[in-house]
Amino acid sequence: MAKKIKVGLAGARAQSIIQGLKAEPDVEIAAICDLDEDRLNHMADAHNIPHRYRVFEDMADSDLDAIHIATPMQCHVPQALYALEAGKHVMSEVTAGVTMDELFWLCEAVERSGKIYMYAENYCYTPEVQLVKSLVDRGMFGNPYYAVGMYLHNCSELIEYPNGKSSWRKYWQFGKRGNFYPTHSLGPVMTWLENERIREIATFAPVGCHNDRGVRQDDGTTTMCYTDSGKVVQIRVDCTSNRPHDATHYHLQGTKGAYQAAGALSSGPAIAIRTEEDPNGDQ
Structure with missing residues (x-):
């Protein structure tokens, strides 16, 4: 049996991506992170997500393969940079960043990491x-x-x-x-x-x-x-x-x-x- 891709969710309001990931047999939603503890627990319970985090960096440092970022847009690049440096593949909701400097940093981080970055322009x-x-x-x-x-x-x-x-x-x-x-x-x-x-x-x-x-x-x-x-x-x-x-x-x-x-x-x-x-x- 092939090893499943372990994905962590940054942002506990990503309803549509959860349904998409659950439909993929080779993917396991292994963790979820959000500052709103009530929302975090509600989503984790509803979808049987085993690991819960309040701090993004703690989740990114765990043994995940990839992270989906669905947080406020000013957080997208800082969180993507940290996840890439931690050796994780990244999929980010729109917008990719909020300044041109951020976008240059993001491109450099992707090239340096060798990981996959996908911009989720659905x-x-x-x-x-x-x-x-x-x-x-x-x-x-x-x-x-x-x-x-x-x-x-x-x-x-x-x-x-x-x-x-x-x-x-x-x-x-x-x-x-x-x-x-x-x-x-x-x-x-x-x-x-x-x-x-x-x-x-x-x-x-x-x-x-x-x-x-x-x-x-x-x-x-x-x-x-x-x-x-x-x-x-x-x-x-x-x-x-x-x-x-x-x-x-x-x-x-x-x-x-x-x-x-x-x-x-x-x-x-x-x-x-x-x-x-x-x-x-x-x-």
Whole structure:
């Protein structure tokens, strides 16, 4: 019988990853760590996780093979660095880090450790995104040259915990300006524009504050990206405006066809492929 991969969970609210790991027969969830002792014990009891930790470093120093990091985003790089130095493989939730310096440190640590680091941008793996990628790979869209990704998710209710205390999001998300959370939008479309590298960006946001909470975060940002080969990517992120949740809204335009995802305020999804019988892709 093959040895199971022993995984530790940093963050006791990672419900979806627990279900995924439990479905994998070669994986054992061996440990869980969280500062909230009640939540820690609840999750450990519910999923029969044998080892419980309040201190991340204690868990990282144990005999685990890998650690999944699902803590507040300002903790991701410090915890990933420690885990890699401790000889553990790492999977981290988004965002990978909160500063450019952190990301350079992370890359250096991964190269130095020889361990696997995976950025858990789960939106790249939705069935629809994977379907479009397979069509791109088969040449069905011709040469893709324009893509759009939108993450529209009003998270203002997450500024505070149920007990009224400020959550980590108040500063690290709603206290920051600009496109602070881009990869749910950017990740999927960049898998369709394979081997492209973004060379130039420009970000725009409405002037003034239009949200109910009066937070510093812009009321929606639009980032225009230009790649090395001259392709254009448009990214929109809005976590403050009053609107329906629309977190998987993507478009792709190629020389032979186009794709548009279903949206909260629109029908779809739709794929149009140009053929000799249908030169405009209307069918």
